[in-house]
Amino acid sequence: MSAEQFDVIVVGAGMGGMCTAALLAAQERKRVLILEKAGQLGGRATSFVGAELATWDDYRRPLGDAARTRLHRTLPDSESFVRERLLDGYVFEAGIHGIFPWGRIGHVLNAVGRPVALAPNDAAAWYRDGRFHRVRRGEPLPWMSERDMRESKSLVREMLRTSARQAEDCDHVPFKEWIEARTDSEKAVEFHRVMGGINLTLTDLAKMSTGDNIRINRQCILAGYHMSAGGTGTIGEPGYRLVFQRLAEAVCQAGGAVRTGHRVREIVVRDGRVRGVVATGPAGDYEAQSSAVISNVPIQNTFSLLPESLFPAAWVEKVKRFWSAGGLCVNFGLRRPLTREASYVPTLLRAADAGTDSDLFYVYWPTSAWAPTRAPLGEQLVEGYVPLTEVETRSKAILDRVCDAILAFMRTTYPTFDHDLRWAVFPVTNFLCGVAPAPHQVGEDKPEVKSPYIEGLYFSGDTVRGWGCAADAAVHAALLCAAAVGAYDYMQVVPEFMR
Ligand SMILES: Cc1cc2nc3c(=O)[nH]c(=O)nc-3n(C[C@H](O)[C@H](O)[C@H](O)COP(=O)(O)OP(=O)(O)OC[C@H]3O[C@@H](n4cnc5c(N)ncnc54)[C@H](O)[C@@H]3O)c2cc1C
Known part of the structure; x- marks a missing residue:
């Protein structure tokens, strides 16, 4: 029996892979095959x-x-x-979302x-000193003095003045260093530590990337939202499952297929080019062919699908050390x-x-x-x-x-x-890799969405290029990946401050 042919094959039905697939299917009518080893869609966002x-x-x-x-x-x-x-x-x-x-x-x-x-x-309260303090848009935080509030706001203003591009200069600067150079107000630092905790899912200021924290805070404010409202x-x-159902519908409507319980065993590469995948489904092993394969498998697990020898040793080392x-x-x-x-x-x-x-x-x-x-x-x-x-x-x-x-x-x-x-x-x-952006693992330190080493191999998901708060970073990578595979600049899908 001859192998099935698709325009694109996506390995893994996580947020990154599903968004990439749906964009390519809906905008360019590409026939996409999504293969997911688990019994349900969504990956870590199931x-x-x-x-x-x-x-x-x-x-x-x-x-x-x-x-x-x-x-x-x-x-x-x-x-x-x-x-x-x-x-x-x-x-x-799964956990929370x-x-x-x-x-x-x-x-x-x-x-x-x-x-x-x-x-x-539509509300937020801060629990501090044994009681709740209501947080309201435009009003001072009730537990702060005027000075603490001034310091805190001036940090927010500085973040807003910093463009997404300028924030790249701070990617590798620990947030602790950035904030301590600007204020000695303990309450202002505590406020930004908690905001950083929400944005970056990290408690330790020294482990937070200043660049990512600035970009995420800007994104939220410029989109018109506030901690207490949206x-x-x-x-x-x-x-969350609804998101994946809707993305799968877009893929299927364009003639593609979404299969759960199908584990990809190998991404097939010959003469430096991707040819397709070998997968195991309920009826046994089969091959599907495509000249474009997107691996949505978290990047450090790449070598379960492809031999390390296909990549430069330095890249393999970097990817294996990916922090979680x-x-x-x-x-x-x-x-x-x-x-x-x-x-x-x-x-x-x-x-x-x-x-x-x-x-x-x-x-x-x-x-x-x-x-x-x-x-x-x-x-x-x-x-x-x-x-x-x-x-x-x-x-x-x-x-x-x-x-x-x-x-x-x-x-x-x-x-x-x-x-x-x-x-x-x-x-x-213990698998919030890519979710918690630390200074040594953001910006250009994240692998590119298009492999420079194997033609037709792409990556998506929160462990590759792209920034943002958790699943939002996986969506950013998906936009970059869809643009690399397809014919459109998919970054236009989101406002300028999210690019
Ligand atoms: C407990 C928990 C709570 C979280 N809370 C939040 C939150 O509140 N807000 C938020 O924005 N984000 C949250 N996140 C993070 C968010 O879930 C992830 O950032 C996002 O889902 C990552 O998507 P992804 O596509 O990069 O990867 P994944 O979701 O990991 O997708 C990879 C997929 O590949 C599949 N796969 C792997 N190997 C194979 C193979 N060989 N063949 C076929 N399929 C394969 C996997 O089963 C998986 O479905 C949370 C994560 C966890 C674990």
């Missing part, structure tokens, strides 16, 4: 509808396979979840003619709303409580207050997140202490928390 989970493995497996995330702790035990159908009516993400209404994904969905309603937050958001039922951050997520199912306000709440957990070297950034939000279809009527889904180092995510003792610190915080802050808590899961990932 999501779950509780009522569909017949067994615990229906949740645990895709969480590990696609999202590279495992469960550290559950309350109650996993058998009770299944027996009591605790997740029915809840729709939740704050979507950015100000980000690039909305523009891509519009460009492929398949918009998705993104539900924004600074983050979510998607109603069926969760980690994080502990929380999903709480509550019998009654924890909060009626659709607030986004950042705070810091004390190092002494968490057992870590420095204080930890913790942010949580009532997802179903923004998107009511995410929890049963009258109940509430709360999601939250603590960025950790990769090493911390490997320590059971530290993870236990961080879980305990989160629970202690929730109990102290919400006296009826224990009574209201129906269930909790604490997923942990």
Whole structure:
């Protein structure tokens, strides 16, 4: 039987690969084949509808396979979840997923003619000194003195004055260095540390890239959003998964195909040119041919598909050393709303409580207050997140202490928390590579989307060229990748300040 032919083959149905594929299909009518090894689309941004989970493995497996995330702790035990159908009516993400209404994904969905309603937050509160402080657009932050506020604002103004190009000069400058050269106000530094925590999913100022932090802050402000209104958001039922369904529709409408449960074993290269892939599907091995293959597999895993000998040794070394951050997520199912306000709440957990070297950034939000279809009527889904180092995510003792610190915080802050808590899961990932931009791993230090070494080989996803907040960086890479493969400058899909 002759091998199938496609204009483009994409390996991996993550955000980067799916956006690239949908753009090429919708704008240029390219026939694209997407092959995904996991049983569902979305990669690290996959999501779950509780009522569909017949067994615990229906949740645990895709969480590990696609999202590279495992469960550290559950309350109650996993058998009770299944027996009591605790997740029915809840729709939740692999870990968590704050979507950015100000980000690039909305523009891509519009460009492929398949918009998705993104539900924004409409309030924010900062938990500090044992109480909540409302954050309101245009108003001073209530816990800051006039001087702290002036210092803080002047840093924001400087970021806004810096163009995206100028920010490249600061790519490799640790944010700690940048901010300490400009202010000695502890509260201004703390504010920007928390904002950096949201943007870069890192707690440590020294590990944050100044360039990426500046570009992301500008992007949010210039798009007209504020932490208290649309600074983050979510998607109603069926969760983030809807984005991938819509992108897949665009691919299929142009004559392409999207296959889950199909693992690519090899990208075939002959005489320095890509020829196609060899994949294993439910019916066995097969070959698909194309002169353009996009690997959406995180870049350090490239050599599971292609021999290292095809690339220069320095490139192989660089890619293998690709750095990863980690994080502990929380999903709480509550019998009654924890909060009626659709607030986004950042705070810091004390190092002494968490057992870590420095204080930890913790942010949580009532997802179903923004998107009511995410929890049963009258109940509430709360999601939250603590960025950790990769090493911390490997320590059971530290993870236990961080879980305990989160629970202690929730109990102290919400006296009826224990009574209201129906269930909790604490997923942990050590695979936030590309999500957490550190000074040594941004800008031109990220590999290019078009391989200079193999003709017809391209890369997409958050581990290659492109900047932005987490999944938004994967979309940026997708725009660059689609432009490299196709005939259009796909950067035109997004406003100038997002390019
Ligand atoms: C727990 C967690 C929470 C997160 N929270 C947020 C958040 O709140 N906001 C946000 O913006 N981002 C968040 N992120 C990051 C976001 O999910 C990623 O930046 C984004 O999904 C990365 O997309 P990608 O396309 O680069 O890669 P991936 O999603 O990793 O896609 C790679 C795909 O390739 C597939 N694959 C690998 N090998 C093969 C093979 N041989 N054959 C076929 N398929 C293969 C994988 O299964 C996967 O589907 C979070 C990530 C995690 C893990």
